[in-house]
Amino acid sequence: MSVSTVSPIRRAATGVAISAAALALALGLGLTSCSSTPASSEKPSATAEQQQKxxxxxxxxxxxxxxxxxxxxxxxxxxxxxxxxxxxxxxxxxxxxxxxxxxxxxxxxxxxxxxxxxxxxxxxxxxxxxxxxxxxxxxxxxxxxxxxxxxxxxxxxxxxxxxxxxxxxxxxxxxxxxxxxxxxxxxx
Ligand SMILES: [Cu+2]
CATH class of the missing domain: 2.60.40.1890 (PCu(A)C copper chaperone)
Structure with missing residues (x-):
């Protein structure tokens, strides 16, 4: 679905192409963080704690x-x-x-x-x-x-x-x- 929205913008002026790429990147990142668990900052510290004395x-x-x-x-x-x-x-x-x-x-x-x-x-x-x-x-x-x-x-x-x-x-x-x-x- 992101392809259909991004590619028309990309075909426009070169000045817009940069922000289109930035948009595509933003969309990509958004999708990635949606499919993985967002609260990733909590788990590494718990693991580090377990390995303590x-x-x-x-x-x-x-x-x-x-x-x-x-x-x-x-x-x-x-x-x-x-x-x-x-x-x-x-x-x-x-x-x-x-x-x-x-x-x-x-x-x-x-x-x-x-x-x-x-x-x-x-x-x-x-x-x-x-x-x-x-x-x-x-x-x-x-x-x-x-x-x-x-x-x-x-x-x-x-x-x-x-x-x-x-x-x-x-x-x-x-x-x-x-x-x-x-x-x-x-x-x-
Ligand atoms: Cu005993």
């Missing part, structure tokens, strides 16, 4: 020293951002499998299970990871964890950010909750 830190991070094949990471997740963030997964080179767990007490026995939906840290708030409660479970340990060891743990959040934290090995006699109803440890 995690708004969440894990303070006072420690991992229970053990010779066994399971341990857990504790500490305080602090969200300094303005949006709620969920810890979705974690990993460490020393464990074959890492899960986010919560502890529930049934018939006086503490049992751990996977925390569905991850661990939410509300904007400006903290979420505690502590023995007998929410924790990051390390399974299939590839080597013993000794007090004073520094274990690298990588946390992945719902906003796409990741955080690598050095976690300190610490001797602790608690945190022996059963897993999946296993009867080996008596809990607290």
């Amino acid at each position: 995690a708004p969440v830190e894990l303070a006072d991070a420690w991992v229970k020293a053990t010779d066994g094949d399971m341990s857990a990471v504790f500490g305080t997740l602090k969200n300094s951002g303005s949006s709620d963030v969920t810890l979705e997964s974690a990993s460490t080179p020393i464990a074959g499998m890492v899960e986010l767990h919560e502890t529930i007490v049934e018939n006086g026995t503490a049992t751990m299970r996977k925390k569905e939906g991850g661990i939410k840290i509300p904007a400006g708030k903290t979420a505690a990871l502590e023995p007998g409660s929410t924790h990051i479970m390390l399974m299939d340990l590839k080597k013993p964890v000794k007090a004073g060891d520094e274990v690298p743990v990588t946390l992945k959040f719902s906003d796409g950010s990741t955080l690598e934290v050095p976690v300190l090995g610490k001797a602790f006699s608690g945190a022996n909750e059963n897993y999946d109803g296993g009867a080996e440890h008596a809990g607290h």
